Amino acid sequence: xxxxxxxxxxxxxxxxxxxxxxxxxxxxxxxxxxxxxxxxxxxxxxxxxxxxxxxxxxxxxxxxxxxxxxxxxxxxxxxxxxxxxxxxxxxxxxxxxxxxxxxxxxxxxxxxxxxxxxxxxxxxxxxxxxxxxxxxxxxxxxxxxxxxxxxxxxxxxxxxxxxxxxxxxxxxxxxxxxxxxxxxxxxxxxxxxxxxxxxxxxxxxxxxxxxxxxxxxxxxxxxxxxxxxxxxxxxxxxxxxxxxxxxxxxxxxxxxxxxxxxxxxxxxxxxxxxxxxxxxxxxxxxxxxxxxxxxxxxxxxxxxxxxxxxxxxxxxxxxxxxxxxxxxxxxxxxxxxxxxxxxxxxxxxxxxxxxxxxxxxxxxxxxxxxxxxxxxxxxxxxxxxxxxxxxxxxxxxxxxxxxxxxxxxxxxxxxxxxxxxxxxxxxxxxxxxxxxxxxxxxxxxxxxxxxxxxxxxxxxxxxxxxxxxxxxxxxxxxxx
Amino acid sequence: xxxxxxxxxxxxxxxxxxxxxxxxxxxxxxxxxxxxxxxxxxxxxxxxxxxxxxxxxxxxxxxxxxxxxxxxxxxxxxxxxxxxxxxxxxxxxxxxxxxxxxxxxxxxxxxxxxxxxxxxxxxxxxxxxxxxxxxxxxxxxxxxxxxxxxxxxxxxxxxxxxxxxxxxxxxxxxxxxxxxxxxxxxxxxxxxxxxxxxxxxxxxxxxxxxxxxxxxxxxxxxxxxxxxxxxxxxxxxxxxxxxxxxxxxxxxxxxxxxxxxxxxxxxxxxxxxxxxxxxxxxxxxxxxxxxxxxxxxxxxxxxxxxxxxxxxxxxxxxxxxxxxxxxxxxxxxxxxxxxxxxxxxxxxxxxxxxxxxxxxxxxxxxxxxxxxxxxxxxxxxxxxxxxxxxxxxxxxxxxxxxxxxxxxxxxxxxxxxxxxxxxxxxxxxxxxxxxxxxxxxxxxxxxxxxxxxxxxxxxxxxxxxxxxxxxxxxxxxxxxxxxxx
Numbered sequence: 007x008x009x010x011x012x013x014x015x016x017x018x019x020x021x022x023x024x025x026x027x028x029x030x031x032x033x034x035x036x037x038x039x040x041x042x043x044x045x046x047x048x049x050x051x052x053x054x055x056x057x058x059x060x061x062x063x064x065x066x067x068x069x070x071x072x073x074x075x076x077x078x079x080x081x082x083x084x085x086x087x088x089x090x091x092x093x094x095x096x097x098x099x100x101x102x103x104x105x106x107x108x109x110x111x112x113x114x115x116x117x118x119x120x121x122x123x124x125x126x127x128x129x130x131x132x133x134x135x136x137x138x139x140x141x142x143x144x145x146x147x148x149x150x151x152x153x154x155x156x157x158x159x160x161x162x163x164x165x166x167x168x169x170x171x172x173x174x175x176x177x178x179x180x181x182x183x184x185x186x187x188x189x190x191x192x193x194x195x196x197x198x199x200x201x202x203x204x205x206x207x208x209x210x211x212x213x214x215x216x217x218x219x220x221x222x223x224x225x226x227x228x229x230x231x232x233x234x235x236x237x238x239x240x241x242x243x244x245x246x247x248x249x250x251x252x253x254x255x256x257x258x259x260x261x262x263x264x265x266x267x268x269x270x271x272x273x274x275x276x277x278x279x280x281x282x283x284x285x286x287x288x289x290x291x292x293x294x295x296x297x298x299x300x301x302x303x304x305x306x307x308x309x310x311x312x313x314x315x316x317x318x319x320x321x322x323x324x325x326x327x328x329x330x331x332x333x334x335x336x337x338x339x340x341x342x343x344x345x346x347x348x349x350x351x352x353x354x355x356x357x358x359x360x361x362x363x364x365x366x367x368x369x370x371x372x373x374x375x376x377x378x379x380x381x382x383x384x385x386x387x388x389x390x391x392x393x394x395x396x397x398x399x400x401x402x403x404x405x406x407x408x409x410x411x412x413x414x415x416x417x418x419x420x421x422x423x424x425x426x427x428x429x430x431x432x433x434x435x436x437x438x439x440x441x442x443x444x445x446x447x448x449x450x451x452x453x454x455x456x457x458x459x460x461x462x463x464x465x466x467x468x469x470x471x472x473x474x475x476x477x478x479x480x481x482x483x484x485x486x
Numbered sequence: 487x488x489x490x491x492x493x494x495x496x497x498x499x500x501x502x503x504x505x506x507x508x509x510x511x512x513x514x515x516x517x518x519x520x521x522x523x524x525x526x527x528x529x530x531x532x533x534x535x536x537x538x539x540x541x542x543x544x545x546x547x548x549x550x551x552x553x554x555x556x557x558x559x560x561x562x563x564x565x566x567x568x569x570x571x572x573x574x575x576x577x578x579x580x581x582x583x584x585x586x587x588x589x590x591x592x593x594x595x596x597x598x599x600x601x602x603x604x605x606x607x608x609x610x611x612x613x614x615x616x617x618x619x620x621x622x623x624x625x626x627x628x629x630x631x632x633x634x635x636x637x638x639x640x641x642x643x644x645x646x647x648x649x650x651x652x653x654x655x656x657x658x659x660x661x662x663x664x665x666x667x668x669x670x671x672x673x674x675x676x677x678x679x680x681x682x683x684x685x686x687x688x689x690x691x692x693x694x695x696x697x698x699x700x701x702x703x704x705x706x707x708x709x710x711x712x713x714x715x716x717x718x719x720x721x722x723x724x725x726x727x728x729x730x731x732x733x734x735x736x737x738x739x740x741x742x743x744x745x746x747x748x749x750x751x752x753x754x755x756x757x758x759x760x761x762x763x764x765x766x767x768x769x770x771x772x773x774x775x776x777x778x779x780x781x782x783x784x785x786x787x788x789x790x791x792x793x794x795x796x797x798x799x800x801x802x803x804x805x806x807x808x809x810x811x812x813x814x815x816x817x818x819x820x821x822x823x824x825x826x827x828x829x830x831x832x833x834x835x836x837x838x839x840x841x842x843x844x845x846x847x848x849x850x851x852x853x854x855x856x857x858x859x860x861x862x863x864x865x866x867x868x869x870x871x872x873x874x875x876x877x878x879x880x881x882x883x884x885x886x887x888x889x890x891x892x893x894x895x896x897x898x899x900x901x902x903x904x905x906x907x908x909x910x911x912x913x914x915x916x917x918x919x920x921x922x923x924x925x926x927x928x929x930x931x932x933x934x935x936x937x938x939x940x941x942x943x944x945x946x947x948x949x950x951x952x953x954x955x956x957x958x959x960x961x962x963x964x965x966x967x968x969x970x971x
Binding site for chain 1: 556559817818820821822824825848851852855856859860877880881884885887888889891895899902908909912926958961962965967968
């Protein structure tokens with residue numbers, strides 16, 4: 007395990023070199039911080055890999071995968087925070103860790119008010135963390151270690167829990183590497199497309215990294231207010247795509263289109279998208295009466311929310327009331343299962359809705375037996391139970407997190423909204439008090455920030471993995 | 487649905503109306519005694535309700551049995567709607583309010599023992615109306631027990647179909663005897679005895695009979711209406727504690743109370759999972775609220791403890807009586823109250839909310855799922871009182887929880903659309919659906935729902951109905967298959 011973690015750190019270091027290079031090239035003042043961080047990470051990586059991990063095996067049994075998940079998710083965000091720490095971002099280590107966790111969990115909540123004042127090297131690093139976190143750190147691990155095969159199915163399960171994933175290939179490592187190919191391909195296409203739309207190379211790269219991973223870090227405080235319409239369109243399409251199941255995207259790009267038609271979840275995703283856009287257009291129209299603008303804004307807004315990317319044209323306080331509410335609802339829905347997005351996931355909600363319908367029918371006709379089918383496959387009862395348990399926990403986390411936030415002085419809607427936005431890995435919180443301004447996260451007390459970090463992790467790890475990882479005492483005890 | 491079923495429904499509705507009419511006539515007593523000039527309108531509305539009920543009941547008296555399961559859902563829903571409709575009569579006839587929306591809101595709030603009020607001041611109301619409000623809550627609490635067990639055999643349907651519909655599917659273990667009519671008689675005996683006991687206790691503590699009756703009626707039913715503008719704050723400290731005990735008992739499973747008061751303690755012995763949890767949550771809440779009141783709001787330790795005890799119990803049992811103006815309390819306390827009222831009292835009591843039983847099952851199920859992930863091959867069922875809970879009950883609980891949350895979200899949205907701000911909407915939706923009553927902001931504390939827009943009031947009324955009938959009973963009526971023959 008030490009060796010795997012070490013490897014991961016070394017790869018991270020490799021990616022940091024890019025940021026360092028940019029930093030050196032542009033003389034932006036972050037080179038020293040990045041270099042220091044790089045040194046620490048590489049040293050730690052080597053230590054773990056060579057010294058501690060000498061005797062590591064790649065055999066993974068049951069609980070080990072949870073251990074690995076927990077170690078990786080604690081180690082990597084901490085290491086990723088080093089550049090911010092050495093640079094002196096924010097006030098103290100909590101802020102830097104917040105930024106890093108927000109990056110790796112692809113949330114996009116930021117404690118920086120004016121990102122354009124940050125050195126370019128750091129901005130690139132922020133986006134890179136999101137890109138690494140996009141498919142999940144564990145998939146990253148699996149992709150790195152094909153030898154992990156025996157345990158990797160559990161690892162896979164650790165990050166994609168309870169959704170009955172469609173696998174691309176019987177061999178887990180192969181499907182994972184296919185997912186990474188698609189992910190990388192999308193990123194490259196998006197970078198090129200953004201460049202074509204007339205954006206600078208640096209902006210294209212950072213925005214692309216944040217978009218494909220549904221992260222949502224922006225490089226400019228004005229957001230996308232000044233973006234041209236082509237950029238808008240391209241981003242909308244790619245945000246929509248990044249909310250789609252990666253396996254489905256693979257089938258799409260390898261021209262197996264019939265899979266798309268058979269995916270009920272994709273159909274539901276599209277329907278929700280269209281309906282939400284319609285609602286949003288109506289509300290925009292009521293304000294400004296410009297049809298074309300409204301449609302464009304709505305498409306962008308809804309794609310960004312559903313995929314839990316979190317790019318917005320305007321700051322939340324400027325949104326109209328219906329748009330805020332719509333955003334609040336959509337972020338609970340989230341993207342498709344097996345995508346880079348967050349939220350409750352459409353597949354789960356579909357299962358629940360279908361189960362509910364059957365349940366009510368059974369209330370009338372007690373002796374009717376139903377099974378729930380998704381994509382023509384029966385969903386076993388235990389999966390339904392797991393999904394219900396998941397939704398219960400999700401709501402507990404949001405309300406519980408909200409409670410701690412109110413303890414630290416937030417108002418109730420604000421607290422709930424912040425908790426939900428970070429749990430869904432969206433980022434900007436849609437409901438705020440009238441006085442709400444953009445840098446809310448920066449001004450929160452430390453306890454609030456820590457709560458939000460936990461929520462981000464819980465959302466990203468789909469809770470169960472998180473709970474399993476905070477109960478190592480339990481597993482230690484059981485191991486005896 | 488057969489027309490025979492509808493006729494049988496009408497028969498039972500008629501009977502319920504008769505009971506309601508009789509209760510209205512009872513309100514003549516304070517009307518005469520205090521001479522508040524409402525004798526004629528009260529008598530008229532009481533007589534009209536009674537007569538109409540009798541007429542309907544007699545017309546359809548031959549239709550009794552039907553094995554139609556759908557009928558029970560329709561009946562239960564219609565009972566609350568019809569009784570609320572007629573419950574508006576005294577309010578409108580005496581001119582307590584001139585708006586039908588307000589009257590319906592108040593009547594629904596009474597009969598669902600919610601306790602949300604549209605009167606910004608209740609002290610100006612005539613005594614008969616105050617009595618009617620208290621009475622409707624007591625009757626609502628009575629009705630919930632009645633319907634839980636009593637109606638089912640006379641409808642000739644599966645004994646538990648209504649039980650699952652109305653009270654809490656989770657707790658089928660709480661039945662006391664095999665004969666339902668005996669069960670219901672015992673439960674109602676307990677209810678009436680408790681009422682008497684607390685009336686006497688309050689009188690002993692130095693209260694007027696009038697006050698004692700009203701306060702007991704609204705608190706033993708976990709209702710929460712008050713005859714004072716500042717609710718329990720108008721009472722002395724010992725009286726507040728007595729009321730707290732009444733509220734605490736209103737949130738306890740009635741079979742448990744029956745066994746306890748008939749000294750059959752052996753039968754309780756191993757069934758205390760729910761009770762323990764209920765008390766446990768109360769204690770934690772009291773500790774938090776008391777320390778918050780003391781350290782954050784500068785109350786003296788004794789006052790803080792008293793207010794914390796009384797108010798936490800009031801919230802937990804979804805009564806909604808107020809020991810102070812809670813809307814001015816520290817925000818996290820009110821947030822905690824929202825969560826507590828969502829949790830609610832024990833299954834099989836008059837309290838609302840999700841019920842402690844369900845919360846336990848939900849939490850244990852999470853534990854089971856988690857254990858299952860760590861040890862995929864271990865089979866460890868969710869246990870309650872030491873007995874495994876069947877998967878059907880677990881899913882039942884999950885469904886109810888999910889539907890509750892969904893309904894609250896929809897309610898909040900609906901109210902926001904009707905022009906209520908976010909905080910108020912959250913408070914009102916939770917307050918109404920759980921049967922707690924007071925919301926947040928204007929509608930919270932000693933405030934009222936008077937300032938709500940008309941559509942928002944209707945949303946609230948609907949939420950109260952949904953909450954009392956645990957959502958699904960009502961939602962099932964909207965299913966297309968429901969109305970098919």
